[in-house]
Amino acid sequence: xxxxxxxxxxxxxxxxxxxxxxxxxxxxxxxxxxxxxxxxxxxxxxxxxxxxxxxxxxxxxxxxxxxxxxxxxxxxxxxxxxxxxxxxxxxxxxxxxxxxxxxxxxxxxxxxxxxxxxxxxxxxxxxxxxxxxxxxxxxxxxxxxxxxxxxxxxxxxxxxxxxxxxxxxxxxxxxxxxxxxxxxxxxxxxxxxxxxxxxxxxxxxxxxxxxxxxxxxxxxxxxxxxxxxxxxxxxxxxxxxxxxxxxxxxxxxxxxxxxxxxxxxxxxxxxxxxxxxxxxxxxxxxxxxxxxxxxxxxxxxxxxxxxxxxxxxxxx
Amino acid sequence: xxxxxxxxxxxxxxxxxxxxxxxxxxxxxxxxxxxxxxxxxxxxxxxxxxxxxxxxxxxxxxxxxxxxxxxxxxxxxxxxxxxxxxxxxxxxxxxxxxxxxxxxxxxxxxxxxxxxxxxxxxxxxxxxxxxxxxxxxxxxxxxxxxxxxxxxxxxxxxxxxxxxxxxxxxxxxxxxxxxxxxxxxxxxxxxxxxxxxxxxxxxxxxxxxxxxxxxxxxxxxxxxxxxxxxxxxxxxxxxxxxxxxxxxxxxxxxxxxxxxxxxxxxxxxxxxxxxxxxxxxxxxxxxxxxxxxxxxxxxxxxxxxxxxxxxx
Numbered sequence: 267x268x269x270x271x272x273x274x275x276x277x278x279x280x281x282x283x284x285x286x287x288x289x290x291x292x293x294x295x296x297x298x299x300x301x302x303x304x305x306x307x308x309x310x311x312x313x314x315x316x317x318x319x320x321x322x323x324x325x326x327x328x329x330x331x332x333x334x335x336x337x338x339x340x341x342x343x344x345x346x347x348x349x350x351x352x353x354x355x356x357x358x359x360x361x362x363x364x365x366x367x368x369x370x371x372x373x374x375x376x377x378x379x380x381x382x383x384x385x386x387x388x389x390x391x392x393x394x395x396x397x398x399x400x401x402x403x404x405x406x407x408x409x410x411x412x413x414x415x416x417x418x419x420x421x422x423x424x425x426x427x428x429x430x431x432x433x434x435x436x437x438x439x440x441x442x443x444x445x446x447x448x449x450x451x452x453x454x455x456x457x458x459x460x461x462x463x464x465x466x467x468x469x470x471x472x473x474x475x476x477x478x479x480x481x482x483x484x485x486x487x488x489x490x491x492x493x494x495x496x497x498x499x500x501x502x503x504x505x506x507x508x509x510x511x512x513x514x515x516x517x518x519x520x521x522x523x524x525x526x527x528x529x530x531x532x533x534x535x536x537x538x539x540x541x542x543x544x545x546x547x548x549x550x551x552x553x554x555x556x557x558x559x560x561x562x563x564x565x566x567x568x569x570x571x572x573x574x575x576x577x578x579x580x581x582x
Numbered sequence: 583x584x585x586x587x588x589x590x591x592x593x594x595x596x597x598x599x600x601x602x603x604x605x606x607x608x609x610x611x612x613x614x615x616x617x618x619x620x621x622x623x624x625x626x627x628x629x630x631x632x633x634x635x636x637x638x639x640x641x642x643x644x645x646x647x648x649x650x651x652x653x654x655x656x657x658x659x660x661x662x663x664x665x666x667x668x669x670x671x672x673x674x675x676x677x678x679x680x681x682x683x684x685x686x687x688x689x690x691x692x693x694x695x696x697x698x699x700x701x702x703x704x705x706x707x708x709x710x711x712x713x714x715x716x717x718x719x720x721x722x723x724x725x726x727x728x729x730x731x732x733x734x735x736x737x738x739x740x741x742x743x744x745x746x747x748x749x750x751x752x753x754x755x756x757x758x759x760x761x762x763x764x765x766x767x768x769x770x771x772x773x774x775x776x777x778x779x780x781x782x783x784x785x786x787x788x789x790x791x792x793x794x795x796x797x798x799x800x801x802x803x804x805x806x807x808x809x810x811x812x813x814x815x816x817x818x819x820x821x822x823x824x825x826x827x828x829x830x831x832x833x834x835x836x837x838x839x840x841x842x843x844x845x846x847x848x849x850x851x852x853x854x855x856x857x858x859x860x861x862x863x864x865x866x867x868x869x870x871x872x873x874x875x876x877x878x879x880x881x882x883x884x885x886x887x888x889x890x891x892x893x894x
Binding site: 318319320321349350351352353374375376378379380381382383385386387389390393409410411412522523524525547548549550551 | 634635636637665666667668669690691692694695696697698699701702705706709725726727728838839840841863864865866867
């Protein structure tokens with residue numbers, strides 16, 4: 267199956283039980299809901315899905331559940347969070363075995379500290395690609411969130427790794443987004459340029475994005491699918507209208523401290539009746555009532571929650 | 583095993599076979615060599631020992647080997663790199679069972695992004711302390727190396743946790759170091775401040791360090807232990823004289839890109855005939871001949887390698 271990544275790829279949350287285990291029934295129900303919006307693919311076991319806080323076996327289990335529930339309709343991209351090359355290769359092989367359509371390759375600790383010899387990321391991605399043959403999505407993540415902004419030479423060479431099909435750019439910096447676009451497109455015109463910049467989602471499409479792989483896609487999925495379809499078709503007025511409606515919700519969910527966005531996203535889905543509980547796994551912590559109220563208002567503004575429902579629940 | 587933190591705790595390298603597996607015989611002989619110096623503990627399974635690039639099972643094995651070889655003489659502090667709370671507790675228990683005397687608790691990725699709620703850091707350490715029941719060494723690591731600087735408020739609250747015995751500061755910033763010392767000194771009980779600040783090792787003692795937990799200790803272990811002991815005793819002039827001799831080696835080993843310092847440390851030990859090869863595990867890469875030469879010059883200047891050996 268040829269991967270078509272030009273559109274929305276929501277990074278989904280992982281519903282949990284009261285004791286912070288995988289809530290399989292809720293996960294299945296939530297995925298059916300997301301699938302109805304017809305996104306291009308799903309990204310699981312990434313930060314939004316608390317991938318870093320799952321045991322390797324749990325990540326494989328999540329992948330199995332997702333594939334069995336929506337795998338016939340939607341390609342599933344699995345996050346590959348590892349620490350070293352051998353480990354990444356071993357994990358990637360297991361992920362392939364279970365049936366993921368592609369991998370989002372997370373930056374590793376060894377990238378830290380300047381300068382970064384391009385050989386380090388190039389060999390890392392090549393080893394994963396060679397071992398699995400799976401389509402790879404590169405991931406540039408801003409240092410404030412534990413990632414690395416790659417130099418042009420490193421990006422150019424990473425794009426040329428045979429299995430690379432796309433890059434998720436999450437520098438949160440529009441100027442860099444444009445510079446990286448040019449490097450990527452010069453190296454590999456067919457490399458799909460995905461925005462991961464929650465702070466300028468719509469604007470990313472003005473700046474050359476071809477798709478979006480974003481945690482925000484976990485809520486208001488249908489509206490974002492529509493927004494991106496408009497933007498890609500050049501109907502910017504329509505796209506901007508939707509985005510303006512959604513902006514208070516993005517701001518509420520990704521407010522500092524950004525690590526709370528997973529609990530906030532779950533809170534929004536609970537308010538919509540799509541999830542049973544907000545539970546996140548420690549070290550993540552529950553959010554405050556103040557944060558919850560901000561999300562409720564933003565959901566109503568976005569047309570994602572009826573005002574009356576909000577009032578009734580708040581007073582109960 | 584009670585650890586006396588007032589001295590040098592070298593973070594040791596992990597000798598590897600040609601295919602980048604643990605070289606057990608080389609690890610044992612290197613540990614015997616390190617243990618001959620006046621060290622107060624060893625720190626294994628930290629960045630110097632390539633712990634982020636080992637599987638959990640391999641880390642357990644490294645602890646077993648080191649404890650078996652020198653555990654009767656030297657306390658073993660094990661790095662605890664984990665991703666989430668339950669995993670940290672589980673790993674920590676395994677490391678205790680393998681014989682670790684204390685844990686150096688690495689910052690986790692959930693600390694990323696400001697502001698950092700003190701409760702998140704506190705709960706993480708409290709869970710490890712309660713779940714594992716070993717003394718803990720806190721870790722204040724510069725963001726440029728993937729860490730997070732903990733605020734004085736967070737440090738003070740962490741020091742209130744009973745298992746916390748020491749803090750390693752690797753802020754690489756003298757002002758932050760002074761703030762850390764001040765925050766720790768607020769405590770009623772003694773908590774050791776360990777310098778992990780390679781750019782100002784000697785100066786850390788002038789600023790109030792109690793001891794040192796350093797990757798640099800993997801190479802000129804004997805000289806660095808002497809330097810630290812002299813500084814702890816307040817004999818700063820003699821201490822500084824040793825540090826001045828070692829500084830070019832420190833700069834060569836921690837030159838940019840800093841990730842190569844593990845390969846450089848191994849190259850230095852190979853030159854000394856202490857370990858058989860400089861292999862590091864991927865994603866780390868071997869160093870260049872030029873890098874190797876600058877290490878050789880610095881080793882000679884530090885009195886760690888005879889000139890004739892260098893020529894041969």
